[in-house]
Amino acid sequence: MKFYNRTKEIADLQRIREMSYNDHSKLTVLTGRRRIGKTSLILNALKDETIVYLFVSRKSEADLCKGFCSEIEKRLSVFVPKMNSFIEIFRFLLEQGKAKKFSLVIDEFQEFININESIYSEIQNYWDQYRTTTHINFIVSGSVYSLMIKIFQDKKEPLFGRADAMMKLAPFTTSVLKEIMSDYKPDYTNDELLALYTYTGGVPKYVELLVDNKALTIHKMIKYICQSDSPFIDEGRNLLIQEFGKKYGNYFSILDAISSGMNTQSQIEAFMGEKSIGGQLNKLETIYEVIKKQRPLFAKEGSQTVRYEVSDNFLRFWFRYIERNRTLIELGNYEGLSKLINDDYPTYSGKTLELYFKQKLQESFEYRAIGSWWEPKGDQNEVDIVAITLDNKKALVAEVKRQKKNFKPQLLESKIEVLKNKVLSKYEINSLCLDIEDM
Missing domain, CATH: 1.10.10.10 (Winged helix-like DNA-binding domain superfamily/Winged helix DNA-binding domain)
Structure with a gap:
């Protein structure tokens, strides 16, 4: 699957790179859940640059450093002496940054906790010394969100306050999912688009797996997910x-x-x-x-x-x-699992359809507040979507149904009367039913 979207994030990374090269070194922290596309984003944003890419796997520090030295020598075309501690390597790179302009990317940065936790305080020490006299675009990324936040935002941690920028990657937007379906299955139905959203949540790697395996009908998606070697299972x-x-x-x-x-x-x-x-x-x-x-x-x-x-x-x-x-x-009853998911899809995807429309409204940037409404006691008068416009004068009130034939206009009108009395008295109300054809 080709690389999609991330236009703003690429622009931000490239802007920070220019600041690093023209002013002095900058540190960017990139977070986001596993499979969200952090590494792909970095490599696409910096594809024409000199990049030293270091992946922190769970090895001994000496073994890790051996691979790092080889990568640095290849990327920077310099002789790299044997070094067995990461902080020696980090200082060596900072020294290189006095004369060279390059991007240093450390992936799965939080893994140093499992290798040598003192590395963070040593990085802080040398970064503070060298930052203003070097020209390194320093990017760290990590998939364990809670640890990355702790490392850089906990006041007790040595790297607190050292990040010049923190970016968190989100799943694909609804418009990007439509673009992907148009590219790889031009005759897609809205139900297939909803299934892609339901089963992947817009996470790029999961979408890529379905695209690359040509599994873009509802049946094929479920069949691919429900097989013994499916990456989705674990x-x-x-x-x-x-x-x-x-x-x-x-x-x-x-x-x-x-x-x-x-x-x-x-x-x-x-x-x-x-x-x-x-x-x-x-x-x-x-x-x-x-x-x-x-x-x-x-x-x-x-x-x-x-x-x-x-x-x-x-x-x-x-x-x-x-x-x-x-x-x-x-x-090993993957057929049974597949049948169970298939049979329940119309019911389960109804709730996901509501989440899809909330996300679509959010991505329009036309609303100051988007949510649902229900009365504190019981579930009577529950409304799927209530959205308030930016000017704080209008309210969208919507019921979500997979099929419009199941919509009961009179019931929504009675709920709106309650809403008017409770919370929407000052708003001009626009009501409608959103169904799968409105995606």
């Missing part, structure tokens, strides 16, 4: 164990509960045997950013009317179908 587990570490069990149970539709703290605690989970919910939301807290639009920040949802569409799907049906996988 992807959610690998991603989260990498993020959570050894204490992943309770986090998995919480995510499983939320993916199953238990979206309040009391429901999740009941699912987990009345175990208190407030602290873990807070970490999942604020540190790992795997879930998000939803309140009815206009509800106050401290309101107890809270629902939780898994913020990553792929993980939401993975927990609901892959992790929950691990027994089928262990039995």
Whole structure:
């Protein structure tokens, strides 16, 4: 699959590169979940530049340095003496930066924690010494989001405050997913577009896997996902164990509960045997950013009317179908798994369609607030989407249905009357039904 989008991010990286070369060295931190395309972005943005690319794998420091020395010698065309500690290599590169202009990229930067944690304070020491007298475009990236944030934003850490720019990559936008479908399946249906969004969450690597394997119909997507050697089968587990570490069990149970539709703290605690989970919910939301807290639009920040949802569409799907049906996988019954996902697709994708439209509205940049609305007690008068325009004068109120024939205009009108009385009295209201044809 060809490289898509990231126009703004490429422009930002190239602008920082020019500042590094013309002023003095700059440090950019690039974060984002696994498979989001961080390395591809860096290499595309700097494809015409001299790049020293160092990937931090879990080896001994001496073994790692051996490979680094070879890479530096090849990229900078200089003799590199044997060095067994990373900080020797880092200082050598900084010395090179006095006379040469180049980009230094360290990928999976957080892995130094598992190799030699003192490396971070040593980097800070030499970076402070050399930064203003060198011309290095220094970029670090990492897939373990919580650790990367800790390294650079925790006041107790040596590299706190050293980043000149921090960038977090998001999944593809809805318009890019449409572009990809147009390029690789020009006759695509909106249902196929919705399936691509449902099963990949717009994560570039997952989209690429389906594109490269020509799996762009609903049936072919599910068939590719449900096979013994499918990278999707263990992807959610690998991603989260990498993020959570050894204490992943309770986090998995919480995510499983939320993916199953238990979206309040009391429901999740009941699912987990009345175990208190407030602290873990807070970490999942604020540190790992795997879930998000939803309140009815206009509800106050401290309101107890809270629902939780898994913020990553792929993980939401993975927990609901892959992790929950691990027994089928262990039995090698991929046909059964495929049938289960196929049969449930019309129901499951209905919720995803609502998320798609919220994202599409957000990407239009025409609204100051986008959310749902429901009354604190019970689920009566629940409205799928309420969006407030930038001028704070108009409100879009929408019901989302896979098929418009299931839409009941009178029911929406009755909900709007409640909304007018409760929260939308000062707004001009535009109401509509959004269905799969509006994608």
